[in-house]
Amino acid sequence: MTSPPALPNTAPRIPPAEHPIDADLVRGLLADQQPALADRPVRVASEGWDNAMFRLGEDLAVRLPRRRLGAALLAVEQRWLPRVAPGLPVATPSPVFAGAPGRGYPWPWSVVRWLPGASAERAPLNSDQGARWGAFLKALHRPAPAEAPFNPYRSIPLTERAKLSGPTLARLAAARPDLVDATLLRLWGEALAAEADLAPTWIHGDLHARNVITNDGVLAGVIDWGDMCRGDPAMDLDSLWMVLPDAAARAAALAAYGDVSKATLARARGWAxxxxxxxAESAAEADPMFAAAGERALIAVREEG
Structure with a gap:
């Protein structure tokens, strides 16, 4: 069998931390600002593009931005997630303590609840979780106040996002016609033509499988709320293809969500x-597992379109 052509080599590398972060810094910040937690054991949990995470005992974690950009996202999470989380039917890492700069560390940081489980990227949701996912999205998509954050990549209409995503899609169509074919390009065109028929609501803004926590395939939590903002609910509905495992789960999610117009569903496909x-393109070399998730989303949209 002939292998498909390689994706363009545009993969970004994880940016370097703009300030050193280690367990000693975490202990020092806790000792100064939250001494009741300072005696808990601290150990490294993970490090991503924007944040470093340390376990704090068994039920808590400390999140510290690695970059100025991450600090802005964490500040959004600190301010707004505690207001939104109580109305959601899933667990979130809503901050239990909002830390301030200190010990030479220049940005806010958080103590959050640790959500046990695995990411849906590694432990996918079961097909029977579609209805729970739809109920979560419905609960989240409620009116956001005028002062809710504006995110320049997520709050904008799909037609504006197309200025960034359109060239990416064109490159993929040239390099991977097995992935981006005439059907997918037709659906993209229909999405761009679809009327924006909903008022903006709260949206998560980054609902891919890596930000969904599962326990034995059961929805257990949603993490990484730094991009939460006021925007088109269709942007989050892209998770039907980014997160859910099959068409049956997507149908159950839509039934639980209710009242999704053809235009909104078209825009949701467009966001997916x-x-x-x-x-699929940006993670192709640096993060093949994440790239594969993007490819699966494209294939799912195409096959159901």
Whole structure:
């Protein structure tokens, strides 16, 4: 069998931390600002593009931005997630303590609840979790106040996002016609033509499988709320293809969500195409597992379109 052509080599590397972060810094910040937690054991949990995470005992974690950009996202999470989380039917890492700069560390940081489980990227949701996912999205998509954050990549209409995603999709169509074919390009065109028929609501803004926590395939939590903002609910509905495992789960999610117009569903497909294409291309070399998730989303949209 002939292997498909390689994706363009545009993969970004994880940026270097703009300030050193280690367990000693975490202990020092806790000793100064939250001494009741300072005696808990601290150990490294993970490090991503924007944040470093340390376990704090068994039920808590400390999140510290690695970069100025991450600090802005964490500040959004600190301010707004505690207001939104109580109305959601899933667990979130809503901050239990909002830390301030200290010990030479220049940015805010958080103590959050540790959500046990695995990411849906590694331990996918069971098909029977579609209805729970739809109920979560419905609960989240409620009116956001005028002062809610504006995110320049997520709050914008899909037609604006197309200025970034359109060229990516064109490159993929040239390099991977097995992935981006005439059907997918037709659906993309229909999405761009679809009327924006909903008022903006709260949205998570980054609902891919890596930000969904599962326990034995059961939805256990949603993490990484730094991109939460006021925007088109269709942007989050892209998760039907980014997160859910099959068509049956997607149908159950839509039934639980209710009242999704053809235009909104078209825009949701468009957002799944836009995000799936960016993930498939940008992560191709640096993060093959993430890139594969983007490819799966594109294939799912195409097959159901």
């Amino acid at each position: 195409i836009a995000i799936g294409a960016v993930v």
